[in-house]
Amino acid sequence: MGKEPHSHTEKRGRLSGKERRAFILQSAKRVFARSTYLEASVGELARESEITEPMLYKHFGSKKGLYLAVLEACSQQYLELLRKRIADRAQKNVLDALEQVTQDCLAIVRSDPEIQRVLFSSVSEAADPEIARCIGIHNRAVYNCFHQLIERAQAEGCLEYTINTDAATWGYLSMMLAFQYALILNLSTEIERNWGEMGRTWLRGLRTRDT
Numbered sequence: 001m002g003k004e005p006h007s008h009t010e011k012r013g014r015l016s017g018k019e020r021r022a023f024i025l026q027s028a029k030r031v032f033a034r035s036t037y038l039e040a041s042v043g044e045l046a047r048e049s050e051i052t053e054p055m056l057y058k059h060f061g062s063k064k065g066l067y068l069a070v071l072e073a074c075s076q077q078y079l080e081l082l083r084k085r086i087a088d089r090a091q092k093n094v095l096d097a098l099e100q101v102t103q104d105c106l107a108i109v110r111s112d113p114e115i116q117r118v119l120f121s122s123v124s125e126a127a128d129p130e131i132a133r134c135i136g137i138h139n140r141a142v143y144n145c146f147h148q149l150i151e152r153a154q155a156e157g158c159l160e161y162t163i164n165t166d167a168a169t170w171g172y173l174s175m176m177l178a179f180q181y182a183l184i185l186n187l188s189t190e191i192e193r194n195w196g197e198m199g200r201t202w203l204r205g206l207r208t209r210d211t
Contacts, residue, residue: 021059024049028070033114037067037125068134071122074115075138081108082145094153095207101146102199105176106192109183120180139173146172150206159206171202 015023027049031040042063046053060066085104089097109116119138126132147169153159159168175198181187 020051024051024056024059024066025070025073028066029074029114029118032067032070032121033117036121037063037131064128064130067125068130070118071131071134071138074118075134075141077112078108078115078119079138079141079145081111082142086145086149090149090152094149094156095158095203097149098153098158098206099200099203101149101172102175102179103196106179106195109179113183116180116183120184142176143169143173153206163206168206172199175199175202 028045031045031048040063042053042056045063045066046056049056056066060069082104085107086097086101089100089104119135122131122135126135147165150159150165150168150172154161154163154165179195
């Protein structure tokens with residue numbers, strides 16, 4: 001039993017540079033999900049990653065460098081899941097994809113709540129230009145996912161040709177941001193009760209009368 005921690009450390013020490021970086025990112029995500037960027041110390045981040053502080057600096061240069069890398073990783077994971085879900089549904093039925101997009105966002109949140117906590121809490125750090133840019137790129141990418149789906153549905157005659165696609169997209173994005181807000185305030189259970197109906201209600205206002 002006494003040798004177990006030592007063996008664990010040795011196992012971590014055999015990680016390749018790429019594996020080590022991925023392990024640090026995953027560990028740092030846990031830290032940033034439970035505390036703010038300012039609250040998280042380099043020492044805590046290093047301990048969670050089972051490395052020394054100099055090793056952390058070697059891989060990411062600074063705490064902000066690590067934070068930006070975590071933000072980017074969370075964004076990529078979220079977008080990959082969202083795009084796949086939208087594409088799979090839209091391939092069969094574009095209206096179903098629009099109706100279920102809020103449920104798909106909810107499923108992604110449930111699959112890894114830490115991602116949403118990191119992404120949403122990063123807004124409080126938006127005074128930093130680099131962090132603000134990272135947040136902006138993520139939100140614009142999510143916006144584009146919704147916008148492209150709405151444009152496709154409109155082109156196929158499923159949505160009113162007179163609707164403003166930008167306004168329609170902001171409606172979906174607003175619902176997604178509302179759930180993130182509820183998650184941070186531990187109100188997600190309350191909003192989940194009406195989550196699916198919110199998406200269906202919004203879609204009814206966008207659809208053509210004969211679909």
